[in-house]
Amino acid sequence: MVPVNSENFPLPVNKLDQRRPLVRPVVTNLKANDLVVVIIAVFGLVTAAWAMTGGWSQISGGWSNGWRAAASLTGLYTSLCGMVGLMLSARIKTIERAIGLDHLFIWHRIAGDTMGLLLAVHIFTSIPAEMPVRGGFINTVLDFTGREPYMALTAIGSAIVVVVVVLSLKDIRNKVSYETWYFVHLTVYFGLAASFSHQITLGSMLSNDRYVRVVWVATSAAIFSTALFGRWWKVFGSVSRPLHIQAINKETDDTFSMLLGGRNILRLRGDAGQFVMIRLLVAGQWWKTNPYSLSAVPTTAGLRVTIKDRGDASSATRLLRVGNRVAVEGPYGVTTPEIFDTGRPLFIAGGVGVTPVCALLQRLPINSRPTVLLRARHENEVAHLAEIRALANRCGGEVLVLTGRTAALKGKDPFSAKSLLRTVPDLASRVVLVCGPTSLMFAARKGVHEAGVSKSDIHMEMPWW
Amino acid sequence: MTNNNSSFTPRLALVRRLAPALALTSAGMALINVLDRPVNLSASGTAGVANVGDATDAVGMGAAVTGATVPSPTTTQPAPVLTTVPPVTGAVIPDTTPTVASPPNTTTSSTACGAKKSTGSTTDIVDRNRVFGTLVVTAKFASNGELCGVAVNFDVWDRKSVQIEQYALPKLNARAKKAKSANIHGISGATAVSRAYATSLQAAIDAKPL
Secondary structure (H helix, E strand, O other), X not given: OOXXXXXXXXXXXXXXXXXXXXXXOOOOOOOHHHHHHHHHHHHHHHHHHHHHHHHHHHHHOOHHHHHHHHHHHHHHHHXXXXXXXXXXXXXXXXXXXXXXXXXXXXXXXXXHHHHHHHHHHHHHHHHHHHHHHHOHHHHHHHHHHXXXXXXXXXXXXXXXXXXXXXXXXXXXHOOOOHHHHHHHHHOHHHHHHHOOHHHHHHOHHHHHOHHHHHHHHHHHHHHHHHHHHHHHHHHHHHHHOOEEEEXXXXXXXXXXXXXXXXXXXXXXXXXXXXXXXXXXOOOOOOOOOEEEEEOOOOEOOEEEXXXXXXXXXXXXXXXXXXXXXXXXXXXEOOOOHHHHHHOEEEEEEEHHHHHHHHHHHHHOOOOOOOEEEEEOOOHHHOOOHHHHHHHHXXXXXXXXXXXXXXXXXXXXXXOOHHHHHHHOXXXXXXXXXXXXXXXXXXXXXHHHHHOOOOHHHEEOOOOOO | OOHHHHHHHHXXXXXXXXXXXXXXXXXXXXXXXXXOOOOOOOOOOOOOEEEEOOOOOOOOHHHHHOOOOOOOOOOOOOHHHHHHHHHHHHHHOOOOOOOOOOXXXXXXXXXXXXXXXXXOOOEEEEEOOEEEXXXXXXXEEOOOOOEEEEEEEEEEOOHHHXXXXXXXXXXXXXXXXXXXXXXXXXXXOOHHHHHHHHHHHXXXXXOOOO
């Protein structure tokens, strides 16, 4: 008989009592290039299926069937772009870990824009393709907007897709508020679903070949449900198991930090340098989400986020009280401490962009000797400055703060390669993290790159909005 | 913190931001309801059978398609139509409405066309191993034995084929009437139908009653 050893039966202790970092995010070997290869392969596969089910005879038979061939091919590609976009919007964990949420959104936008272009080509090639059979332009248009079964659905569905794509063009999108754009963007589910049926009834590749049809319908259904349920299940999970505000702390005149904790934090995995999507579950705010960087290593004690009071959502956070519920999605982001394994860290941060710097410094090894360049109008405006100084000193690094208005710099660009090299002589061997306002990020990236740092050693969250 | 303000304005903000999306969705749904008028082929959907009279017939698809209730060709239709149409409807859908009063085709002998009729073979409409449906041609001959009119009965299984049929068959009928034989050019975009039509019409001509 095995003697009962008390060590085999440890007392159940409250996991939250032992303050420790959260479990690290999953690691993946997937690279952006792999995804590109997969996407190209899918397009090639579909093209091959199209060619084998009659497409080849269309294009090899001369120009008379050219319209039809163009219409069916662009239709298939439109649909594929929609699927790729949907797939990306599901924020699948592995893909997010591979390319980061920022690039996920950028790819999503590329897929969407391409879909819009292809859709236009599809519409304007399918009309001449069908005109001989349907008796002229007018009859074809009437058929395609309602007389052909499922085509009323398709016409309205594609109109909605067009509206969504056009509204997402940067110039137009910047004229409306984020939430207006977002809610209109959601109607694309309806648009895509409505325009699906005509692929089966009119697409000759799908209506002629049973096996191709089965595979196509199954794939579409799988991707649509992945996007719909995968995405909204996470939203539902974040709302149904929210974190609670443990503490609110004023950092500077216009920034404050809050600690989000509670037992639900145990279901999150995250690391320094990442960011979370926050939905404040208070009256009037529950329908908005905003991204915030973690300003400390996430632990079981909570996630600390530092927020600048500027936008409508941020100003509302002043109304927050300890104990309020906050739905958190994420953490997302690929600028975790591992990026500094290959070289000495250099941080360039401006404004509230110091938050991930503060978190990453906590996770750097003691001999890493980081350099932190901060840009602000006044030292008082830098949140967590004392903390950053202490952390940098601990690792043998230094903190340089460039203060003053940009106008007062008298045309000298602090982020030109020359001035950066004067400040950091070994710049070329550094691994650089840039964060802050968009203009600062791009200016700094340009200067650092010109100073000889390769693009793969410059890390920043691309602005996706 | 001013409670009164914060509890009121944000709700309006949500409505204001939600409004465009809701308007888009509901306008889309309403438009679909307005636009969605698929060509009414058969009331029950089981038959899918339609007649095409010859191209010169005043009564085209609409009257003959309804299937469930064969239109009584008495009151509303003008007289010249009466002489040509009843044989068509009577001949083509006898099985669906067996109890219908015997069509007055006995009275049509006065006109030259339709004195003799013969029905061709039921032919599959085939293209590249895919069968779209079947088609039967009924040829009408004048008393001198000349081909003078054609009626077609087709049964196809998808709506796109029905549209191709509606487009192609009147033209084929007109061509056959003009050529007075089954030796006619096909219609581009309706190759399979043209082929089946020629086959069935040839069979009908071969079986011409003496």
